[in-house]
Amino acid sequence: MKTVKPKKKKKERKEDIEAETEQAIEMKKLENVLFGSLYPVEFGKNIEEDKQSALFFTDRSANSVLTVYEEDAPMGEIVATEDYAPRKPVWVDEEEQKTNINISKVNRLRKIRKEEDEELISGSEYVSRLRAQHVKLNPSTEWARFDSRERNYSSDSDQENGDFDGILQTTEDLVVSGSAKLLPGLLEYSRLVDANAQDPSSGPINSVQFHRNGQLLLTGGLDKKLRFFQIDGKRNTKIQTIFVDDCPIRKAAFTPDGSQVILSGRRKFFYGFDLVKAKMDKIGPLVGREEKSLETFEISPDSKTIAFIGNEGYILLVSSKTKELIGTLKMNGTARALSFANHGQELLSTGGDGQIYHFDLRTMTCFHKGVDEGCLTGTAIDMSPNGNIFAAGSDSGIVNVYNREEFLGGNRKPMKTIENLTTKVDFMKFNSDAQILAICSSMKKNSMKLVHVPSFSVFSNWPPSNRALQYPRCLDFSPGGGMMAMGNAAGHVLLYKLNHYQHA
Known part of the structure; x- marks a missing residue:
């Protein structure tokens, strides 16, 4: 009987140790990407160029x-x-x-x-x-x-x-934030490498969102794949791809605290992906509800509540921790779009009856309802980060911007009516300092406008003249405002640097 040589055993042990070490390094790298570092990504800088860099630095x-x-x-x-x-x-x-x-x-x-x-x-x-x-x-x-x-x-x-x-020992800021006012007219921007250049989607992109650390970006679409990319503007390294075999993704979003991802499709159930445990959980159907689809939802700023749009004007409130139904709200018409306000204590909705509803989630009641001027069917709504103004879009392409305090006080006249889109408004998004409002329609090529909010004028040099946007479907601004990612029907996520803002 042959005996294994000690030299061969030693070699096998050495290979096992090397494999375990490499796996530990990869896990640490993913952990750092998911939960961020102490400094923001610099545009166009290779993250791996200097592995011996200091833990802290002063900008x-x-x-x-x-x-x-x-x-x-x-x-x-x-x-x-x-x-x-x-x-x-x-x-x-x-x-x-x-x-x-x-x-x-x-x-x-x-x-x-x-x-x-x-x-x-x-x-x-x-x-x-x-x-x-x-x-x-x-x-x-x-x-x-x-x-x-x-x-x-x-x-x-x-x-x-x-x-x-x-x-x-110093109180000097480690990160410099830009406080200068953004001027109307021309928007200074530059095109970067596509955010998903390393792994483009084979189907339309329905969701793009930056993690709160400004470095991680998720994309989700009809190819049933949830992808994560580390955004540096130069390589945009792919971190991970998760295949969801029974759910073409209609929407995917980080919870504001950055701990998990919620994703859904045209299904009676939805998924929750825990970023800490790297575990995917299937949730639903919701007890006591017979919903056809949970494809549209919003997450509260305090990360405690997920609001899904249900059948016949119902809005379903689900706990992000237990994933159980904790309450329902009701509109007179069909519900089409949602937006949280007042740090997650209130919810705005719009839909088939052309009215805007304000719900108080502490009492689970509607405390205000008002007509959106000139709107027959509301299709999109978004609240500014500071909660002072909100924008409502309709199926005719009209976007009304309201002062929230005046609207609740009975003045239903919009501050500005934006008429630059001619087809249904599918998506709207304020940037972090509410100086830019992006409005988008997926029904027409290149149909996306960026509005300078202080002057309510559209930037004249956007969209780009080369019609590179194709059919836009979703958009997100990075937390620091320095980057803008836009997903289109061709499966690409276009990435732009906004020169007015210093950091991602």
């Missing part, structure tokens, strides 16, 4: 040499910081002070306006704003400055020595 772009529209600085002057004393220019053009430039007549100069009606500025102010605009659009050139290199070298040395005390 000093808020104190950069050329601060864009620094309110406390005199006009036309460079802002000095503790780390940098501005050097005197070698040569100064005296004619700059005498020259006035009209920045309202040239389209490419309108972006440097501080006020919408601003026209003439001095030559020195013009130069200062152009420099500031360059820094805003090209932050990556900061490494080329001599003083910046010195700071970076010193910082890197400290981190290599394990000196994080300076960061941990």
